[in-house]
Amino acid sequence: LETVKDLPKKAVLDAFTCVECGRCQENCPAFATGKLLNPKTLILQNEAALLEGRQSTKLSDLYDPGVLWQCTTCGACEDVCPVGIEHTPVIIGARRGEVSNGDAPEFLPPVYNNLERRGNIWGLGADQRQKFVTAAGFETFDPRKHEYLLWLGCAGSFEADFQKSLRALAEILRARGKTFGVLSKERCNGDVAKRTGNEYLFQELATQNVDDLKAAGVTQVVTSCPHCLKTLGHDYQQFGFEGKVMHSSVLIDALTRDDRPVDLEHESVTFHDPCYLGRYAGEHEAPRALLERYGGDVSEPVRNKDNPFCCGAGGGLLFEEHESGRRISQTRFEQLQATGANTIVMGCPFCTVMLKGASASTPGSDVQMVDLMTWTEGRLRKAGAVGVTSSATEAAPE
Ligand code: SF4
Ligand code: SF4
Numbered sequence: 001l002e003t004v005k006d007l008p009k010k011a012v013l014d015a016f017t018c019v020e021c022g023r024c025q026e027n028c029p030a031f032a033t034g035k036l037l038n039p040k041t042l043i044l045q046n047e048a049a050l051l052e053g054r055q056s057t058k059l060s061d062l063y064d065p066g067v068l069w070q071c072t073t074c075g076a077c078e079d080v081c082p083v084g085i086e087h088t089p090v091i092i093g094a095r096r097g098e099v100s101n102g103d104a105p106e107f108l109p110p111v112y113n114n115l116e117r118r119g120n121i122w123g124l125g126a127d128q129r130q131k132f133v134t135a136a137g138f139e140t141f142d143p144r145k146h147e148y149l150l151w152l153g154c155a156g157s158f159e160a161d162f163q164k165s166l167r168a169l170a171e172i173l174r175a176r177g178k179t180f181g182v183l184s185k186e187r188c189n190g191d192v193a194k195r196t197g198n199e200y201l202f203q204e205l206a207t208q209n210v211d212d213l214k215a216a217g218v219t220q221v222v223t224s225c226p227h228c229l230k231t232l233g234h235d236y237q238q239f240g241f242e243g244k245v246m247h248s249s250v251l252i253d254a255l256t257r258d259d260r261p262v263d264l265e266h267e268s269v270t271f272h273d274p275c276y277l278g279r280y281a282g283e284h285e286a287p288r289a290l291l292e293r294y295g296g297d298v299s300e301p302v303r304n305k306d307n308p309f310c311c312g313a314g315g316g317l318l319f320e321e322h323e324s325g326r327r328i329s330q331t332r333f334e335q336l337q338a339t340g341a342n343t344i345v346m347g348c349p350f351c352t353v354m355l356k357g358a359s360a361s362t363p364g365s366d367v368q369m370v371d372l373m374t375w376t377e378g379r380l381r382k383a384g385a386v387g388v389t390s391s392a393t394e395a396a397p398e
Contacts, residue, residue: 001093002101004062005055007046008093014085015046024077024087029310029332030070034325037070039077039087046090059094060103068094069105072328073195073315074275076307095197107319108196115201119187120154126185129157133182136167141181143217148173148180151223151232154188155349161371162349165224168377169248175386176255180222183212189231196316210239224248224373226276226348247277248373249347253286256293261383264295270341271298271372272332272355273308274348282306287347287372294379299339309335313350333358343368345375
């Protein structure tokens with residue numbers, strides 16, 4: 001989308017449907033942290049331009065400067081809108097217009113370059129992923145031997161903290177007698193390219209990944225990254241991938257549902273729902289079930305479950321170092337800290353990066369921060385339920 005006349009029919013209809021209730025604005029993390037972006041204003045600006053017949057006005061000129069690049073694509077605005085207005089297709093569509101004209105903000109070209117040259121957001125070599133795969137003892141996926149394809153994602157392939165979480169997940173799967181393998185080669189799922197409007201790059205990555213998934217005979221994917229969950233499970237359908245994709249919390253909850261651990265120490269915890277898990281996938285019960293099953297006394301933060309407050313990383317903003325206004329991650333961290341829990345548990349590698357960063361820049365913060373799979377495996381280990389292969393045959397989710 002480049003100009004007002006490019007707005008699709010749904011966006012035109014939306015512009016005249018808004019009842020100006022302000023719910024989108026109240027729930028937007030960008031607006032809440034003092035940025036110029038206001039989803040309500042954006043819709044009303046569309047309405048005004050359409051009413052005034054300003055068809056050739058560029059969308060980037062119509063909206064306030066920079067707002068297109070302040071959206072985390074958290075989806076809160078459209079989720080709370082009482083009349084079903086969709087803000088993100090307009091924002092991402094307008095980003096597409098900017099990117100195709102070479103007007104992407106300066107934090108994005110290096111990321112695109114990494115994706116084009118190395119197939120991952122960090123620009124690291126495939127040998128580094130292979131080192132981790134070998135060290136962790138992950139086999140190459142073979143449909144005759146393995147039930148699940150473990151999708152590592154960029155974070156799992158290269159980021160030490162998240163690799164710890166994947167090792168924990170693997171330990172639990174092995175202990176439950178579940179078999180899994182990984183692809184010999186994996187590219188980024190393309191989430192950052194898609195949400196920032198580089199559709200061409202996204203399609204390239206998606207096509208290659210879908211070809212590899214199909215060639216490997218994958219029918220069930222487990223991932224600990226909610227962005228991979230949405231992209232592989234939803235966006236890849238249009239590229240012909242029909243495998244079942246599930247978040248690790250859902251699978252491990254199902255595999256441990258009959259566990260009744262005794263004498264586990266209780267621990268006060270809170271859970272940060274990732275937007276791409278709690279809101280987009282509607283999965284917020286499984287993480288809590290795991291926490292409660294293994295001794296977590298869960299305190300709920302404001303904005304939780306299917307209406308979480310974003311960590312600030314989505315929509316490519318993980319790479320934006322010059323965030324205007326207050327940092328979204330700081331506000332979210334303080335909301336979690338205000339629960340008084342000793343430990344903040346997270347279920348997304350990018351939320352972890354953002355919230356740990358916020359914790360590190362908060363003087364006197366002594367709250368523990370840990371990924372859900374690492375936490376769960378630690379509790380199972382204490383209960384003596386991992387570290388030995390079990391022949392348990394609990395049913396996986398249908
Ligand atoms: S998707 Fe999230 S950040 Fe973007 S406008 Fe909507 S509420 Fe704001
Ligand atoms: S929530 Fe929907 S109806 Fe309400 S102001 Fe926002 S766009 Fe308009």
